[in-house]
Amino acid sequence: MHGVNSSQASAPLLCAEGLYKHLHQPSLAFWRGRQSRTILRDINLSIRPGERIGLAGVSGAGKTTLLNLLLALKGADAGTITCQGQPVRPASVRALRWYRRLVQYIPQDPAASLDPRMSVRDLIREPLVRLNVADNHARRIDEALDRVGLDRKFSSARPGALSGGQAQRVAIARAVALRPRLLLADEPLSGLDLPVRARVMQLFDDMSRLDGTAFLIISHDLSVMPRLCERTLILHDGAIIEDRSTAALFDAPAHDHTRALVRAAHLDHAAMTPASATVLHPVS
Numbered sequence: 001m002h003g004v005n006s007s008q009a010s011a012p013l014l015c016a017e018g019l020y021k022h023l024h025q026p027s028l029a030f031w032r033g034r035q036s037r038t039i040l041r042d043i044n045l046s047i048r049p050g051e052r053i054g055l056a057g058v059s060g061a062g063k064t065t066l067l068n069l070l071l072a073l074k075g076a077d078a079g080t081i082t083c084q085g086q087p088v089r090p091a092s093v094r095a096l097r098w099y100r101r102l103v104q105y106i107p108q109d110p111a112a113s114l115d116p117r118m119s120v121r122d123l124i125r126e127p128l129v130r131l132n133v134a135d136n137h138a139r140r141i142d143e144a145l146d147r148v149g150l151d152r153k154f155s156s157a158r159p160g161a162l163s164g165g166q167a168q169r170v171a172i173a174r175a176v177a178l179r180p181r182l183l184l185a186d187e188p189l190s191g192l193d194l195p196v197r198a199r200v201m202q203l204f205d206d207m208s209r210l211d212g213t214a215f216l217i218i219s220h221d222l223s224v225m226p227r228l229c230e231r232t233l234i235l236h237d238g239a240i241i242e243d244r245s246t247a248a249l250f251d252a253p254a255h256d257h258t259r260a261l262v263r264a265a266h267l268d269h270a271a272m273t274p275a276s277a278t279v280l281h282p283v284s
C-alpha cells in the first residue's frame with residue numbers, strides 16, 4: 001500500500017490558508033507614488049504526512065515567493081500558515097528552530113549552497129549543530145550518507161571535488177540527517193544525469209513510503225511530476241488554478257494554461273526517452 005493512502009486520514013502537517021503577497025514598487029510616473037501588485041492570491045494548501053505534492057508553474061508564476069512564505073523567510077500580507085497546528089511566520093533563528101527541524105529545504109543549485117571550505121561530513125553536521133539536535137551526530141551523518149547513496153569515503157571530500165550529482169546528494173543528505181517531516185525541494189532533478197535522477201526519485205519514494213516524509217516538489221517542468229508526485233498544483237499568475245491528482249491533471253487538464261504545460265511536458269519527455277517509451281505514466 002502506498003504511504004499516502006494510509007496517511008490520508010491523518011491530520012495535515014502543513015496548512016496554508018488564504019495567503020496573499022503584494023509587491024510594492026515605486027511607480028515610473030512619480031506623481032502616482034508607489035504601486036502595488038499582487039503576486040500571490042488566496043493560496044490554500046494542505047500537506048499530509050507522506051504526501052508528495054508537485055507545485056508547477058511557468059517562470060514568474062510565484063513559486064519562489066510561495067516557497068519563501070512556506071519557509072518563513074518572508075511574511076504573508078494576509079492569511080496563515082500552520083505546522084502541526086502551530087503558527088509559522090518569520091521570527092528569530094531560535095524561535096524557528098522547531099520548524100526548521102520539521103521542514104527542510106533542498107535548494108535548486110546545491111553546488112552553490114555548499115560552503116567550499118567544509119568537508120562533506122562537516123556540511124552534514126552543521127544543521128544538526130545549528131538546530132541543537134540532541135542525538136549522536138556521527139550516526140546521523142553516516143545514516144544520511146547511506147540514505148542518499150554516497151560512499152562514506154566521500155565524507156572528507158570538499159564540494160569542489162564532487163560531481164554535480166554528488167553535490168546534489170550532499171545537499172539532500174544535509175536535510176535528511178535532520179529526519180524532517182516535510183521536504184521542500186526546488187527543481188530537485190534539474191541538472192542531474194539520468195542515473196542520478198533515478199536515484200533521487202527512488203530516495204524520495206522510500207522516504208515518503210517508509211518514513212512518512214512529505215514532499216513539496218517545485219518545478220517549472222511538469223514532466224517530472226508523474227513520477228514524483230501523486231498530486232500536482234498549478235500556480236498561474238499568483239493563484240493555484242489546479243489542485244488534483246497528477247493522473248487526473250494529465251488525463252484531463254481543466255485550464256488552457258495547464259493543457260499547454262501538459263503538452264510541453266509530453267514533448268520534453270519524448271525528447272528524453274527512447275521512442276518505445278514515449279508515453280508519460282502518471283503515478284497511480
Ligand SMILES: Nc1ncnc2c1ncn2[C@@H]1O[C@H](COP(=O)(O)OP(=O)(O)OP(=O)(O)O)[C@@H](O)[C@H]1O
Pocket residue numbers: 023039057058059060061062063064065066220
Ligand atoms: N523582489 C522583487 N522585485 C520585483 N518583482 C518581484 C520580486 N520578487 C518577485 N517579483 C515578481 O513576482 C512574480 C513572482 O515571482 P517568483 O520569483 O515568485 O516566480 P517564480 O514562479 O519563482 O519564477 P522563476 O521560476 O523564474 O523563479 C514575478 O512577476 C516577479 O517578477
